[in-house]
Protein backbone atom coordinates (compact mmCIF):
# COMPACT_ATOMS: atom_id res chain seq x y z
CA UNK A 473 0.00 0.00 0.00
CA UNK A 474 1.46 3.36 -1.01
CA UNK A 475 1.86 5.82 1.83
CA UNK A 476 0.69 8.91 0.02
CA UNK A 477 1.72 11.07 2.95
CA UNK A 478 5.31 10.35 1.92
CA UNK A 479 4.58 11.88 -1.47
CA UNK A 480 2.56 14.95 -0.43
CA UNK A 481 4.27 16.84 2.35
CA UNK A 482 3.82 20.26 3.91
CA UNK A 483 5.90 22.23 1.45
CA UNK A 484 6.78 19.81 -1.32
CA UNK A 485 5.32 16.99 -3.37
CA UNK A 486 6.85 14.07 -5.20
CA UNK A 487 6.51 14.15 -8.99
CA UNK A 488 5.20 10.57 -9.01
CA UNK A 489 1.74 11.89 -8.15
CA UNK A 490 1.68 13.49 -11.60
CA UNK A 491 3.39 10.77 -13.62
CA UNK A 492 2.64 7.39 -12.08
CA UNK A 493 -0.08 5.36 -13.84
CA UNK A 494 -0.73 3.28 -10.72
CA UNK A 495 -1.39 6.41 -8.71
CA UNK A 496 -3.61 7.69 -11.52
CA UNK A 497 -5.72 4.52 -11.35
CA UNK A 498 -5.98 4.98 -7.58
CA UNK A 499 -7.12 8.58 -8.16
CA UNK A 500 -9.95 7.35 -10.37
CA UNK A 501 -11.08 4.93 -7.68
CA UNK A 502 -10.54 7.12 -4.63
CA UNK A 503 -11.50 10.53 -5.99
CA UNK A 504 -13.46 10.51 -9.24
CA UNK A 505 -15.48 7.36 -8.62
CA UNK A 506 -16.26 8.26 -5.02
CA UNK A 507 -16.41 12.00 -4.38
CA UNK A 508 -18.86 14.51 -5.79
CA UNK A 509 -17.76 15.50 -9.28
CA UNK A 510 -19.26 18.02 -11.67
CA UNK A 511 -21.02 16.34 -14.62
CA UNK A 512 -23.09 18.86 -16.58
CA UNK A 513 -25.07 22.06 -16.46
CA UNK A 514 -28.84 21.74 -16.48
CA UNK A 515 -29.05 24.21 -19.37
CA UNK A 516 -27.36 21.64 -21.63
CA UNK A 517 -30.56 19.59 -21.56
CA UNK A 518 -33.36 22.17 -21.28
CA UNK A 519 -36.21 20.20 -22.88
CA UNK A 520 -37.93 16.95 -22.01
CA UNK A 521 -36.09 14.12 -23.77
CA UNK A 522 -32.84 16.10 -24.05
CA UNK A 523 -29.72 14.20 -23.11
CA UNK A 524 -25.96 14.59 -23.13
CA UNK A 525 -23.12 12.19 -22.52
CA UNK A 526 -20.51 13.14 -19.92
CA UNK A 527 -17.86 11.51 -17.76
CA UNK A 528 -17.38 10.56 -14.14
CA UNK A 529 -13.71 9.63 -14.08
CA UNK A 530 -13.33 7.02 -16.83
CA UNK A 531 -17.00 6.05 -16.78
CA UNK A 532 -19.26 7.55 -19.40
CA UNK A 533 -22.69 8.61 -18.21
CA UNK A 534 -25.90 9.73 -19.90
CA UNK A 535 -27.47 12.82 -18.35
CA UNK A 536 -31.09 12.71 -19.38
CA UNK A 537 -34.19 14.83 -18.80
CA UNK A 538 -37.03 12.33 -18.59
CA UNK A 539 -40.65 12.72 -19.62
CA UNK A 540 -41.46 14.20 -16.21
CA UNK A 541 -38.71 16.81 -16.58
CA UNK A 542 -36.58 15.14 -13.89
CA UNK A 543 -32.88 14.75 -14.59
CA UNK A 544 -31.34 11.30 -14.21
CA UNK A 545 -27.70 10.30 -14.56
CA UNK A 546 -27.13 6.76 -15.85
CA UNK A 547 -24.08 4.71 -16.63
CA UNK A 548 -23.79 4.34 -20.38
CA UNK A 549 -23.79 0.56 -20.36
CA UNK A 550 -26.41 -1.83 -21.64
CA UNK A 551 -27.55 -4.26 -18.98
CA UNK A 552 -27.44 -7.12 -21.49
CA UNK A 553 -23.79 -7.51 -22.43
CA UNK A 554 -22.53 -4.07 -21.64
CA UNK A 555 -22.35 -2.09 -24.88
CA UNK A 556 -22.64 1.70 -24.64
CA UNK A 557 -26.20 2.53 -25.60
CA UNK A 558 -25.65 6.16 -26.57
CA UNK A 559 -22.78 7.55 -28.62
CA UNK A 560 -23.98 11.12 -29.23
CA UNK A 561 -22.67 14.05 -27.24
CA UNK A 562 -26.06 15.81 -27.27
CA UNK A 563 -29.50 14.91 -28.53
CA UNK A 564 -33.18 14.50 -27.89
CA UNK A 565 -34.74 11.06 -27.76
CA UNK A 566 -37.64 9.12 -26.39
CA UNK A 567 -35.58 5.94 -26.11
CA UNK A 568 -32.02 4.68 -26.04
CA UNK A 569 -31.76 1.56 -28.17
CA UNK A 570 -28.66 -0.56 -27.76
CA UNK A 571 -27.12 -1.18 -31.18
CA UNK A 572 -25.91 -4.69 -30.28
CA UNK A 573 -29.12 -6.72 -29.76
CA UNK A 574 -31.74 -4.01 -29.61
CA UNK A 575 -32.55 -3.76 -25.92
CA UNK A 576 -34.37 -0.46 -25.47
CA UNK A 577 -34.48 1.92 -22.50
CA UNK A 578 -36.65 4.95 -21.91
CA UNK A 579 -35.29 8.32 -20.79
CA UNK A 580 -35.83 7.33 -17.17
CA UNK A 581 -33.47 4.38 -17.70
CA UNK A 582 -36.16 1.67 -17.59
CA UNK A 583 -35.74 -1.35 -19.86
CA UNK A 584 -38.87 -1.15 -21.97
CA UNK A 585 -38.10 -3.45 -24.88
CA UNK A 586 -36.25 -6.74 -25.42
CA UNK A 587 -36.31 -8.36 -28.86
CA UNK A 588 -37.62 -11.95 -29.03
CA UNK A 589 -38.29 -12.22 -25.28
CA UNK A 590 -39.78 -15.70 -25.46
CA UNK A 591 -36.34 -17.30 -25.25
CA UNK A 592 -35.76 -15.92 -21.77
CA UNK A 593 -36.96 -18.05 -18.87
CA UNK A 594 -39.58 -17.18 -16.25
CA UNK A 595 -36.97 -15.61 -13.98
CA UNK A 596 -36.20 -12.89 -16.52
CA UNK A 597 -37.45 -9.62 -15.05
CA UNK A 598 -37.20 -6.50 -17.15
CA UNK A 599 -37.96 -4.33 -14.14
CA UNK A 600 -34.58 -5.18 -12.60
CA UNK A 601 -32.59 -4.51 -15.77
CA UNK A 602 -32.81 -0.74 -16.22
CA UNK A 603 -29.71 1.36 -16.86
CA UNK A 604 -27.65 1.67 -13.68
CA UNK A 605 -28.49 4.96 -12.07
CA UNK A 606 -25.73 7.08 -10.49
CA UNK A 607 -26.89 6.97 -6.88
CA UNK A 608 -26.41 10.57 -5.84
CA UNK A 609 -27.10 13.64 -7.98
CA UNK A 610 -27.49 17.21 -6.82
CA UNK A 611 -27.37 20.68 -8.29
CA UNK A 612 -26.56 24.21 -7.24
CA UNK A 613 -27.42 27.13 -9.55
CA UNK A 614 -27.92 24.62 -12.39
CA UNK A 615 -24.49 23.04 -11.92
CA UNK A 616 -25.12 19.32 -11.70
CA UNK A 617 -22.87 17.15 -9.55
CA UNK A 618 -22.93 13.39 -9.10
CA UNK A 619 -21.30 10.84 -6.85
CA UNK A 620 -20.91 7.15 -7.54
CA UNK A 621 -20.73 6.47 -3.79
CA UNK A 622 -24.00 5.34 -2.22
CA UNK A 623 -23.39 7.50 0.81
CA UNK A 624 -20.99 10.05 2.19
CA UNK A 625 -21.04 13.79 2.77
CA UNK A 626 -23.92 15.62 1.12
CA UNK A 627 -23.29 17.92 -1.84
CA UNK A 628 -23.83 20.90 0.47
CA UNK A 629 -21.19 19.57 2.84
CA UNK A 630 -18.81 18.91 -0.03
CA UNK A 631 -19.21 22.37 -1.56
CA UNK A 632 -19.19 24.25 1.74
CA UNK A 633 -18.11 27.86 1.23
CA UNK A 634 -17.63 27.27 -2.51
CA UNK A 635 -21.39 27.06 -3.18
CA UNK A 636 -21.77 30.83 -2.75
CA UNK A 637 -19.51 31.43 -5.75
CA UNK A 638 -21.69 29.24 -7.98
CA UNK A 639 -24.61 31.45 -7.03
CA UNK A 640 -22.58 34.62 -7.57
CA UNK A 641 -21.59 33.38 -11.03
CA UNK A 642 -25.18 33.03 -12.26
CA UNK A 643 -26.22 36.38 -10.75
CA UNK A 644 -24.54 38.04 -13.73
CA UNK A 645 -27.93 37.26 -15.28
CA UNK A 646 -30.97 39.26 -14.15
CA UNK A 647 -32.82 35.92 -14.14
CA UNK A 648 -30.13 34.32 -12.01
CA UNK A 649 -29.41 31.66 -14.60
CA UNK A 650 -26.89 30.92 -17.32
CA UNK A 651 -26.94 28.66 -20.37
CA UNK A 652 -24.02 26.68 -21.73
CA UNK A 653 -25.50 27.06 -25.20
CA UNK A 654 -22.65 28.69 -27.11
CA UNK A 655 -20.64 25.56 -27.81
CA UNK A 656 -17.61 23.89 -26.28
CA UNK A 657 -13.94 24.59 -26.73
CA UNK A 658 -11.95 21.39 -26.15
CA UNK A 659 -8.26 20.83 -25.72
CA UNK A 660 -6.36 17.66 -24.94
CA UNK A 661 -2.82 17.92 -23.67
CA UNK A 662 0.00 15.63 -22.63
CA UNK A 663 0.02 16.46 -18.95
CA UNK A 664 -1.54 15.59 -15.61
CA UNK A 665 -5.06 16.75 -14.72
CA UNK A 666 -3.89 18.34 -11.45
CA UNK A 667 -1.91 20.97 -13.37
CA UNK A 668 -5.22 22.69 -14.16
CA UNK A 669 -5.32 24.42 -10.81
CA UNK A 670 -5.56 27.97 -9.56
CA UNK A 671 -2.19 29.64 -9.90
CA UNK A 672 -1.70 33.35 -9.35
CA UNK A 673 2.09 33.03 -9.60
CA UNK A 674 2.43 32.10 -13.27
CA UNK A 675 0.52 34.95 -14.91
CA UNK A 676 3.31 37.43 -15.50
CA UNK A 677 5.52 34.78 -17.08
CA UNK A 678 3.34 32.20 -18.83
CA UNK A 679 1.01 34.94 -20.11
CA UNK A 680 3.68 37.40 -21.22
CA UNK A 681 1.97 37.67 -24.63
CA UNK A 682 -1.25 38.79 -22.99
CA UNK A 683 0.60 41.41 -20.96
CA UNK A 684 2.41 42.64 -24.08
CA UNK A 685 -0.90 43.08 -25.87
CA UNK A 686 -2.49 44.84 -22.95
CA UNK A 687 0.47 47.13 -22.57
CA UNK A 688 0.27 48.05 -26.23
CA UNK A 689 -3.44 48.80 -25.87
CA UNK A 690 -3.28 50.66 -22.56
CA UNK A 691 -0.15 52.71 -23.18
CA UNK A 692 2.41 53.97 -20.68
CA UNK A 693 -0.02 54.09 -17.72
CA UNK A 694 -0.21 50.31 -17.68
CA UNK A 695 1.26 48.86 -14.50
CA UNK A 696 2.52 45.68 -15.99
CA UNK A 697 2.06 42.64 -13.78
CA UNK A 698 1.06 44.67 -10.74
CA UNK A 699 -1.82 42.37 -9.82
CA UNK A 700 0.22 39.19 -9.79
CA UNK A 701 3.27 40.07 -7.73
CA UNK A 702 4.19 39.51 -4.11
CA UNK A 703 3.31 43.16 -3.42
CA UNK A 704 -0.19 42.90 -4.86
CA UNK A 705 -3.17 43.03 -2.51
CA UNK A 706 -4.77 40.32 -4.65
CA UNK A 707 -5.29 37.07 -2.81
CA UNK A 708 -5.32 33.28 -3.01
CA UNK A 709 -7.91 31.43 -0.92
CA UNK A 710 -8.26 27.94 0.51
CA UNK A 711 -12.02 27.38 0.84
CA UNK A 712 -11.79 23.90 2.35
CA UNK A 713 -12.42 20.47 0.79
CA UNK A 714 -9.91 21.21 -1.99
CA UNK A 715 -11.88 24.19 -3.32
CA UNK A 716 -9.85 27.35 -3.82
CA UNK A 717 -10.06 30.72 -5.49
CA UNK A 718 -8.10 33.74 -6.55
CA UNK A 719 -9.37 37.21 -5.75
CA UNK A 720 -7.93 39.37 -8.53
CA UNK A 721 -10.02 42.42 -7.72
CA UNK A 722 -8.29 43.76 -4.65
CA UNK A 723 -5.92 46.12 -6.40
CA UNK A 724 -8.83 47.86 -8.05
CA UNK A 725 -10.24 48.51 -4.62
CA UNK A 726 -7.00 50.05 -3.40
CA UNK A 727 -6.70 52.17 -6.51
CA UNK A 728 -3.69 50.64 -8.21
CA UNK A 729 -5.59 51.37 -11.36
CA UNK A 730 -5.61 48.70 -13.99
CA UNK A 731 -8.61 46.41 -13.98
CA UNK A 732 -8.08 42.75 -13.27
CA UNK A 733 -7.80 40.05 -15.93
CA UNK A 734 -11.36 39.05 -15.35
CA UNK A 735 -12.76 42.57 -15.34
CA UNK A 736 -11.04 43.34 -18.63
CA UNK A 737 -12.23 40.08 -20.12
CA UNK A 738 -15.81 40.65 -19.02
CA UNK A 739 -16.27 44.44 -19.08
CA UNK A 740 -19.72 45.80 -19.73
CA UNK A 741 -19.90 47.73 -23.01
CA UNK A 742 -20.61 51.44 -22.71
CA UNK A 743 -23.50 51.49 -25.15
CA UNK A 744 -27.25 51.03 -25.30
CA UNK A 745 -27.02 47.28 -24.62
CA UNK A 746 -24.81 47.91 -21.60
CA UNK A 747 -27.25 50.44 -20.20
CA UNK A 748 -30.18 48.09 -20.79
CA UNK A 749 -28.29 45.31 -19.04
CA UNK A 750 -27.63 47.58 -16.10
CA UNK A 751 -31.33 48.51 -15.98
CA UNK A 752 -32.41 44.84 -16.03
CA UNK A 753 -29.95 44.02 -13.28
CA UNK A 754 -31.20 46.91 -11.17
CA UNK A 755 -34.76 45.72 -11.63
CA UNK A 756 -33.76 42.21 -10.57
CA UNK A 757 -31.40 42.89 -7.70
CA UNK A 758 -32.09 46.40 -6.43
CA UNK A 759 -29.69 49.25 -6.05
CA UNK A 760 -26.48 47.41 -5.30
CA UNK A 761 -26.04 46.40 -8.91
CA UNK A 762 -22.39 47.39 -9.41
CA UNK A 763 -21.44 45.11 -6.51
CA UNK A 764 -23.65 42.27 -7.80
CA UNK A 765 -22.11 42.59 -11.25
CA UNK A 766 -18.61 42.82 -9.85
CA UNK A 767 -19.06 39.72 -7.71
CA UNK A 768 -20.63 37.77 -10.57
CA UNK A 769 -17.88 38.62 -13.01
CA UNK A 770 -14.95 38.25 -10.68
CA UNK A 771 -15.55 34.60 -9.84
CA UNK A 772 -12.26 32.79 -10.19
CA UNK A 773 -12.70 29.47 -8.45
CA UNK A 774 -11.73 25.81 -8.64
CA UNK A 775 -14.31 23.42 -7.26
CA UNK A 776 -12.42 20.27 -6.50
CA UNK A 777 -11.78 18.06 -8.28
CA UNK A 778 -12.91 18.99 -11.79
CA UNK A 779 -14.78 22.30 -12.19
CA UNK A 780 -13.53 25.85 -12.64
CA UNK A 781 -15.49 29.07 -13.04
CA UNK A 782 -13.38 31.90 -14.39
CA UNK A 783 -15.04 35.17 -15.37
CA UNK A 784 -17.60 34.19 -18.00
CA UNK A 785 -16.15 30.74 -18.52
CA UNK A 786 -17.01 27.27 -17.21
CA UNK A 787 -14.05 24.92 -17.44
CA UNK A 788 -14.20 21.17 -16.85
CA UNK A 789 -11.17 18.96 -16.28
CA UNK A 790 -11.36 15.39 -17.53
CA UNK A 791 -8.47 13.09 -16.67
CA UNK A 792 -7.51 10.57 -19.37
CA UNK A 793 -4.25 9.11 -18.03
CA UNK A 794 -1.48 10.18 -15.66
CA UNK A 795 -0.02 12.28 -18.46
CA UNK A 796 -3.09 13.04 -20.57
CA UNK A 797 -5.98 15.42 -19.85
CA UNK A 798 -8.92 16.93 -21.67
CA UNK A 799 -10.19 20.39 -20.74
CA UNK A 800 -13.65 21.44 -21.91
CA UNK A 801 -14.48 25.14 -21.82
CA UNK A 802 -17.93 26.65 -22.18
CA UNK A 803 -18.65 30.38 -22.39
CA UNK A 804 -21.65 30.80 -20.10
CA UNK A 805 -24.43 32.82 -21.73
CA UNK A 806 -26.56 35.02 -19.49
CA UNK A 807 -30.29 34.41 -19.62
CA UNK A 808 -32.51 37.46 -20.11
CA UNK A 809 -29.96 40.00 -21.37
CA UNK A 810 -29.51 41.87 -24.69
CA UNK A 811 -27.73 39.76 -27.29
CA UNK A 812 -24.78 42.16 -27.39
CA UNK A 813 -23.93 41.33 -23.78
CA UNK A 814 -23.58 37.65 -24.59
CA UNK A 815 -21.71 38.41 -27.81
CA UNK A 816 -19.22 40.35 -25.75
CA UNK A 817 -18.85 37.37 -23.39
CA UNK A 818 -18.07 35.10 -26.33
CA UNK A 819 -15.54 37.62 -27.69
CA UNK A 820 -13.80 37.85 -24.31
CA UNK A 821 -13.80 34.04 -24.08
CA UNK A 822 -12.25 33.80 -27.52
CA UNK A 823 -9.63 36.30 -26.49
CA UNK A 824 -8.31 34.44 -23.45
CA UNK A 825 -10.08 31.10 -22.95
CA UNK A 826 -10.57 29.47 -26.34
CA UNK A 827 -8.19 26.96 -27.89
CA UNK A 828 -6.93 29.57 -30.35
CA UNK A 829 -6.89 32.45 -27.86
CA UNK A 830 -4.01 34.38 -26.33
CA UNK A 831 -4.31 32.63 -22.94
CA UNK A 832 -5.20 28.94 -23.05
CA UNK A 833 -2.54 27.85 -25.59
CA UNK A 834 0.16 29.22 -23.30
CA UNK A 835 -1.29 27.32 -20.34
CA UNK A 836 -1.46 24.12 -22.36
CA UNK A 837 2.10 24.60 -23.56
CA UNK A 838 3.33 24.99 -20.00
CA UNK A 839 1.38 21.93 -18.80
CA UNK A 840 3.12 19.82 -21.46
CA UNK A 841 6.52 21.26 -20.56
CA UNK A 842 5.71 20.51 -16.93
CA UNK A 843 5.00 16.85 -17.70
CA UNK A 844 8.15 16.66 -19.82
CA UNK A 845 10.25 18.08 -17.02
CA UNK A 846 8.82 15.71 -14.43
CA UNK A 847 10.19 12.73 -16.33
CA UNK A 848 13.71 13.93 -15.49
CA UNK A 849 13.21 12.83 -11.91
CA UNK A 850 16.68 12.39 -10.46
CA UNK A 851 15.56 14.91 -7.81
CA UNK A 852 11.83 14.25 -7.83
CA UNK A 853 10.54 16.95 -5.46
CA UNK A 854 8.44 19.97 -6.45
CA UNK A 855 8.59 22.99 -4.15
CA UNK A 856 5.17 24.22 -2.98
CA UNK A 857 6.15 26.37 -0.01
CA UNK A 858 5.17 29.90 -1.04
CA UNK A 859 3.20 31.51 1.78
CA UNK A 860 3.51 28.49 4.01
CA UNK A 861 3.31 30.69 7.10
CA UNK A 862 -0.19 32.01 6.28
CA UNK A 863 -2.51 31.42 9.22
CA UNK A 864 -6.29 30.90 9.08
CA UNK A 865 -8.23 34.09 9.73
CA UNK A 866 -10.74 34.44 12.55
CA UNK A 867 -13.56 33.35 10.19
CA UNK A 868 -11.63 30.19 9.30
CA UNK A 869 -10.60 31.22 5.78
CA UNK A 870 -6.98 30.68 4.78
CA UNK A 871 -6.00 33.63 2.61
CA UNK A 872 -2.57 34.32 1.17
CA UNK A 873 -0.95 36.66 -1.31
CA UNK A 874 -2.09 35.96 -4.87
CA UNK A 875 1.26 34.35 -5.70
CA UNK A 876 1.21 32.04 -2.69
CA UNK A 877 0.83 28.31 -3.20
CA UNK A 878 -2.23 28.29 -0.95
CA UNK A 879 -4.48 26.82 -3.72
CA UNK A 880 -1.99 24.07 -4.56
CA UNK A 881 -1.69 23.05 -0.91
CA UNK A 882 -5.49 23.23 -0.52
CA UNK A 883 -6.00 20.84 -3.41
CA UNK A 884 -3.21 18.46 -2.52
CA UNK A 885 -4.23 18.38 1.15
CA UNK A 886 -7.67 17.15 0.09
CA UNK A 887 -6.08 14.86 -2.50
CA UNK A 888 -4.00 13.27 0.26
CA UNK A 889 -7.02 12.81 2.48
CA UNK A 890 -9.04 11.24 -0.35
CA UNK A 891 -6.23 8.94 -1.41
CA UNK A 892 -5.35 7.86 2.11
CA UNK A 893 -8.72 7.41 3.75
CA UNK A 894 -11.13 4.53 3.69
CA UNK A 895 -14.62 6.03 3.53
CA UNK A 896 -15.04 9.59 2.33
CA UNK A 897 -14.41 11.77 5.39
CA UNK A 898 -17.70 12.82 6.94
CA UNK A 899 -18.57 16.48 7.02
CA UNK A 900 -16.82 19.52 5.68
CA UNK A 901 -13.11 19.94 6.05
CA UNK A 902 -12.26 23.49 7.06
CA UNK A 903 -9.79 25.50 5.05
CA UNK A 904 -6.20 24.94 5.99
CA UNK A 905 -6.97 22.17 8.44
CA UNK A 906 -5.74 19.41 6.23
CA UNK A 907 -2.09 20.30 6.08
CA UNK A 908 -0.15 17.32 4.89
CA UNK A 909 2.28 16.09 7.45
CA UNK A 910 5.71 17.64 7.50
CA UNK A 911 8.27 15.50 5.79
CA UNK A 912 11.94 14.80 6.35
CA UNK A 913 14.71 15.42 3.88
CA UNK A 914 14.81 11.99 2.39
CA UNK A 915 12.88 10.70 -0.58
CA UNK A 916 10.28 8.05 0.14
CA UNK A 917 11.16 4.50 -0.67
CA UNK A 918 9.56 4.22 -4.07
CA UNK A 919 10.99 0.74 -4.55
CA UNK A 920 8.82 -0.33 -1.64
CA UNK A 921 5.90 1.53 -3.16
CA UNK A 922 6.43 -0.27 -6.47
CA UNK A 923 6.54 -3.61 -4.72
CA UNK A 924 3.14 -2.71 -3.33
CA UNK A 925 1.54 -2.03 -6.64
CA UNK A 926 2.69 1.44 -7.66
CA UNK A 927 4.33 1.33 -11.06
CA UNK A 928 6.83 3.86 -12.31
Ligand code: FES
Pocket residue numbers: 550551552553554555570571572573574575
Ligand atom coordinates in the same frame (compact mmCIF):
# COMPACT_ATOMS: atom_id res chain seq x y z
S1 FES B 1 -25.39 -5.61 -25.36
FE1 FES B 1 -27.08 -4.27 -25.47
S2 FES B 1 -28.64 -5.50 -26.35
FE2 FES B 1 -26.99 -6.85 -26.17
Ligand SMILES: [Fe+2]
Pocket residue numbers: 674675678679831835
Ligand atom coordinates in the same frame (compact mmCIF):
# COMPACT_ATOMS: atom_id res chain seq x y z
FE1 LIG C 1 -2.79 30.60 -17.12
